[in-house]
Amino acid sequence: MASSLLNSSVTRVSQWLASPLRPRQYLELLNPLWAEQSCGRIEKIQRETDNAVTLVIRPNHRWQGAVSGQYVRLGVDVDGVRHWRCYSVNSAQRPGDETFSVTVGRVNGGRVSTYIQDTLRVGDVIALDKAMGDFVLPTDATAKLLFISAGTGITPMMGMLRSLRDSGIAADVTHLHFAPTEKDCIYFNELNDFARRPGFNLHQSLTREGGQHFDAALLDNVCPDWAERKAYVCGPEGLMNAVRTHWQNNELSSQLCEEVFQPVRAEVPAGAGGTVLFWNAGSSTEGAGDKPLLEVAENAGLLPKHGCRMGICQECVVTLREGQVRDLATGEVFGESGETIRICVCAAAGNVTIDL
Amino acid sequence: MNAPLHMTDEQLKSMTERTGLPLYLSDEQVEQFGKEIDEVRRRIMSTVGERDARYIHKVIKAQRWLEIGGRGLLFAGILPPAWLAGTAMLGVAKILENMEIGHNVMHGQWDWMRDEQIHSTSWEWDNVCPSSDWKHSHNHMHHKWTNVVGMDRDVGYGILRMSEKQEWSPFYLGQPIWNLFLAVFFEWGVALHDLEAEKLRTGEKSLKDTVPFLKGVWKKVRKQTLKDYVIFPLLAGPFFLPVLAGNFTANIIRNLWAYMIIFCGHFPEDVADFTMEEVKNETKGGWYLRQMLGSANIKGSKLMHIMSGNLSHQIEHHLFPDMPSNRYAEASEHVQKICEKYGLPYNSHGLGRQFGTTLAKVMRLSLPNKKAARETVTA
Structure with missing residues (x-):
């Protein structure tokens, strides 16, 4: 009782001391695994075939464990940009074992799988998400x-x-x-x-x-x-x-x-728009390929937060859940789920789901 | 040769006289100029990558160690050398945090890394101004409407008269003093930016209207002041006072430096300001042109650039607010060449000249406009 009280007041004070950052943002200077966010250190890289390697990963304090067969998202920084990919946990669950492993096959032209095969080293720290999915053994141990x-x-x-x-x-x-x-x-x-x-x-x-x-x-x-x-x-x-x-x-x-295990991505014809699903509002509408998503949302009766309407102020940044968008300034089509976009200068490129 | 650069004839005349440059461009030339600026952006942004990511990670690490070191030394602040070194380190850490890190992260300069910890949507800075207010008053109002009198509240922060186009009132006679206050307590000036002090003075807004805004600011103010002026001094026990004094001084150092750099960005001699009328129907090229003519660079060493958050490249920052700051030096070489090609002034001088002429402007504009200038404004 007394120690938990002490603990919580220490936490409180350290939060005051670190503000506006959080205490762990200072702790991670000493050890990247002490970071606030979920991450893991590469303990071992084992080559399976010419085109597949197994990574043994030691996750940090945020890890909540994984059931064999579930998938986990790994966040790998390739050329400075974080890319997230899902891999299946292929290690057995052993009590007391603080590592898990995944096997990564080379995808032709795949940025992340190529990086993992050729550049990633033992000791590197990568970002992790929690393990998810129900592709696991049945509870009934006698099932065939x-x-x-x-x-x-x-x-x-x-x-x-x-x-x-x-x-x-x-x-x-x-x-x-x-x-x-x-x-x-x-x-x-x-x-x-x-x-x-x-x-x-x-x-x-x-x-x-x-x-x-x-x-x-x-x-x-x-x-x-x-x-x-x-x-x-x-x-x-x-x-x-x-x-x-x-x-x-x-x-x-x-x-x-x-x-x-492979995301199916429909080819988007040049200039095409698509259906825009507003995740939080739970509504959807058609978005033209040359109309900023901000306008599409406004026409659909939503009032997204925004500022300059010209791509400079970052007030309208939202998370892309699914699909891709077109940067109306450069014409570039881009987007991965979880990436943030400026809706005042991005249009739908195919069907998209955004956090609005 | 019909379209002046969204500047008054008076401005054009005085700039042409001073610089000897032909400042008249046709509409087509303005658009062409805009396309060349776009191309600079495209070329640099297409090469942004690991090298840049390493840079910002390095700066963030250095800043955090400096802060830890500074605060640690201040605990021994009863010894004058420790106090001086600790205060200086903390001051530098706060400058880096606000300028090269916070300001730039909030502009989305590092959003391309997709690192949730270094992102415009999540960053909160060591400043009494909440980042959400800042993104409105700075990223939107100041960057979109740069130097447009009546829109960009950075033109005088509601208490100074920094343009001939602002109407004079006897209040401005005191502006050398107001200016000094703003410099010393700059973070508070920034936090109260959206208070619209000028509207309070004219009675356009009542004190009651400001309550919701002030409540939001108070939350942030409480956290930052509690940390610097209560918790850290208390932790130091018998050395309460040296720590308190060190933290206070570090905040003032940061305020003075930030104030100076920011004022040098838009108020030195030969920087243009604009009216709402002049920016009506502004094209993309015209917007670029206004950003360029309304901003000024500071020449200096690499250290100077980092310590100013690369706002010493204010022109490039205003052309490309979301470009990683470490690339502004490279961009400036291209922008200067384009300016030469179009015969446009590129305002870049040493800190002494930029700050000296800024202070002269503060003095000059505390008095009503001279007759000739007054006539142009009313014309």
């Missing part, structure tokens, strides 16, 4: 499972498999994994170790070495009791669509758990 993955889509499954192994549960798991060649197959050795365990049935299909792609016949062949299993799928769009359709056609959608 089916994993379908392709490429780096295997990473969340790996988290679940390792968790099962480490907690000593001999679950009944069938795993269909697709990769172009053996060389592209991450966790190849570990997977084959799993394959020697009772109850684990692995089917790897090397599609560029004569292996089959996913279809109903293959599924029936490899896993005749697929309809009785709780199924998980993660991979490129084509695989996801094929699996989803098959489960839908069999009216088993409720048994299928999906994890998308």
